[in-house]
Amino acid sequence: MLDIMSKSLNRRQFLEGAAISLASAPLIGATPAAAQSSWAALVQSVIAEGQKFDPALVVETARQLARRPLVPVVTTDLPDGYTTLPFDQYAGIRAQPGGLIWAGENRGFTIEPLHRGYVFSSPVSLFTVEDEVVRRVAFDRGKFDYGRVTPPPANVDLQFSGMRIATGLERPYEVAIFQGATFFRSLARGQNYGSTARALILRPGETRGEEIPFFRAFWIERPSPASGSLVIHALLDSESLTGAVRMTLRPGDITLIDVEMTLFARQALDHVGLGCTMGTFLSGPQSRRSFDDLRPSVHEVSGVQMLTGNGEWIYRPVSNPATLQVSSFMDSNPRGFGLVERERDPAAFQDDDQRFELRPSVWVEPLGEWGAGSVQLIEIPSDSDVNKNVILYWRPRQVLAPGSETTLAYRQAWCWQPPERPALAVSGRVRQGRGSQARRRRFIVDFTGDRLADAAVVASTRANITATPGTIQNVRIWPYPERKLMRVGFEVDPGTENLSELRLVLQSGGQPVSETWLNRWTW
Known part of the structure; x- marks a missing residue:
């Protein structure tokens, strides 16, 4: 890592x-x-x-x-x-x-x-x-x-x-x-x-x-x-x-x-x-x-x-x-x-x-x-x-x-895109906005890739999300296999901190299904 x-x-x-x-x-x-x-x-x-x-x-x-x-x-x-x-x-x-x-x-x-x-x-x-x-x-x-x-x-x-x-x-x-x-x-x-x-x-x-x-x-x-x-x-x-x-x-x-x-x-x-x-x-x-x-x-x-x-x-x-x-x-x-x-x-x-x-x-x-x-x-x-x-x-x-x-x-x-690319789902559009509480921030991250069309992979996929410092709340996943897309929503609660490093990867059976998505949240 x-x-x-x-x-x-x-x-x-x-x-x-x-x-x-x-x-x-x-x-x-x-x-x-x-x-x-x-x-x-x-x-x-x-x-x-x-x-x-x-x-x-x-x-x-x-x-x-x-x-x-x-x-x-x-x-x-x-x-x-x-x-x-x-x-x-x-x-x-x-x-x-x-x-x-x-x-x-x-x-x-x-x-x-x-x-x-x-x-x-x-x-x-x-x-x-x-x-x-x-x-x-x-x-x-x-x-x-x-x-x-x-x-x-x-x-x-x-x-x-x-x-x-x-x-x-x-x-x-x-x-x-x-x-x-x-x-x-x-x-x-x-x-x-x-x-x-x-x-x-x-x-x-x-x-x-x-x-x-x-x-x-x-x-x-x-x-x-x-x-x-x-x-x-x-x-x-x-x-x-x-x-x-x-x-x-x-x-x-x-x-x-x-x-x-x-x-x-x-x-x-x-x-x-x-x-x-x-x-x-x-x-x-x-x-x-x-x-x-x-x-x-x-x-x-x-x-x-x-x-x-x-x-x-x-x-x-x-x-x-x-x-x-x-x-x-x-x-x-x-x-x-x-x-x-x-x-x-x-x-x-x-x-x-x-x-x-x-x-x-x-x-x-x-x-x-x-x-x-x-x-x-x-x-x-x-x-x-x-x-x-x-x-x-x-x-x-x-x-x-x-x-x-x-x-x-x-x-x-x-x-147009790097000549070497991952054989994994990649992150696309990202949105963020106000969370459910005053200092929380809501994120929506889209992942796309051929593996997300596989019903067995989709059924076993979980979102591994961490925030350093802070905690992750209200995680949701919306699978759209017909579009080879999986949407992940979550909130980050930084507590009293003004900066948090976010890390998100989709995993199935302990193995990555997606690339690792990183982001920095600042207040």
């Missing part, structure tokens, strides 16, 4: 801590001009343009970079007004057809370099690997359509803020965006962009402030026409560590991104987040908070799904809490976890613009043994549907020692 730890934090402290770390990061090291020259010289000394590429060179660059203090990011070279561009004007800056990498080569992928500006002021270097040779992607303002924005002066090298990736030959469609810090997004065929991933997250939710790693450079291998995959190498940097990342992107009905990472610690790190995903949850039937919104539900993720190291399937609905909440699900060698969207009925949202029912679930499958640690969930109070207020990641128990090297890998699936 998974151990759960909970923590409530002040939202203002959390957000101020993150802002402080963002603001202070560029102040470390030499002056901007000298630092940028030092950074460029280091990359050129290890991975020179025109030389034969070897992935080990990216690892070596990260290793050498870790032996030096953080080289600050230079953001002062942008033309006046570019950092204050309104979003619509910035979004109007797009690469012209001739500025797309590999356009017209029928390689199955094209890369659009993304201009700097708006909130994306940090420079990123882009390289391609063609015929095993490194080629730098040079900035050229003539390859951009600036729309309503005044183009930058001629003969300046602004580098880029990231890249947009499209796939398909006859009708190309976007499959991924890498832009800002270590953020990236992807989707499966037929979906809209939704959740955001981070290659690495450091110290989130801590009052001392979050540390924000960032990508300095990408090396993109030119794909063969029939490969169906794109290989991207990236150099990651931060005050406390550096890293070499290799990502293999395979788009389709499920888009897979295989991530291999080698981290080099400059300092001791006791709070590292791996396989991080961030999503939006504003309101839904399972949430107590309500908003003056004509939409019945507003969310792109509905819950956390986990497959523990001992094989237990767990689902935990997420919420938009009144106070910031941090939950830790202790485990060892997890087999999978992710933020998922289980609601696929458009009628549940009634939103013809956002189309939340088309947002991807993101499932992370660790490759190899990750040891002891916890799946960490952060739920941040929000009053807007644009905030990524739900954060999920794996936090290893082991501290990264200064000078250490850590290698790990995982597979990330951007999908």
Whole structure:
């Protein structure tokens, strides 16, 4: 059984801590001009343009970079007004057809370099690997359509803020965006962009402030026409560590991104987040908070799904809490976890613009043994549907020692539902409301699955429900075998406590018939 730890934090402290770390990061090291020259010289000394590429060179660059203090990011070279561009004007800056990498080569992928500006002021270097040779992607303002924005002066090298990736030959469609810090997004065929991933997250939710790693450079291998995959190498940097990342992107009905990472610690790190995903949850039937919104539900993720190291399937609905909440699900060698969207009925949202029912679930499958640690969930109070207020990641128990090297890998699936699913009934819609007494809360949880159509299984199924702290009262079960559905109702009485961890699993003959449903009740 998974151990759960909970923590409530002040939202203002959390957000101020993150802002402080963002603001202070560029102040470390030499002056901007000298630092940028030092950074460029280091990359050129290890991975020179025109030389034969070897992935080990990216690892070596990260290793050498870790032996030096953080080289600050230079953001002062942008033309006046570019950092204050309104979003619509910035979004109007797009690469012209001739500025797309590999356009017209029928390689199955094209890369659009993304201009700097708006909130994306940090420079990123882009390289391609063609015929095993490194080629730098040079900035050229003539390859951009600036729309309503005044183009930058001629003969300046602004580098880029990231890249947009499209796939398909006859009708190309976007499959991924890498832009800002270590953020990236992807989707499966037929979906809209939704959740955001981070290659690495450091110290989130801590009052001392979050540390924000960032990508300095990408090396993109030119794909063969029939490969169906794109290989991207990236150099990651931060005050406390550096890293070499290799990502293999395979788009389709499920888009897979295989991530291999080698981290080099400059300092001791006791709070590292791996396989991080961030999503939006504003309101839904399972949430107590309500908003003056004509939409019945507003969310792109509905819950956390986990497959523990001992094989237990767990689902935990997420919420938009009144106070910031941090939950830790202790485990060892997890087999999978992710933020998922289980609601696929458009009628549940009634939103013809956002189309939340088309947002991807993101499932992370660790490759190899990750040891002891916890799946960490952060739920941040929000009053807007644009905030990524739900954060999920794996936090290893082991501290990264200064000078250490850590290698790990995982597979990330951007999908309609995780590729690995339990052969058990799964929880669906959850409702909650006032109970029969002042401090009691009433819950209704629906489970669906093929086994719930079996009359013998239904007759012997019982609901195993616990509350810590608190007691469970007034349990009822409504079986609907013709719909392969079983509805469970109960009340939780927390006594004098203001928080209770709820656990519910359907069992027959002592064996689970359903996944384990978890929830946190807060007064």
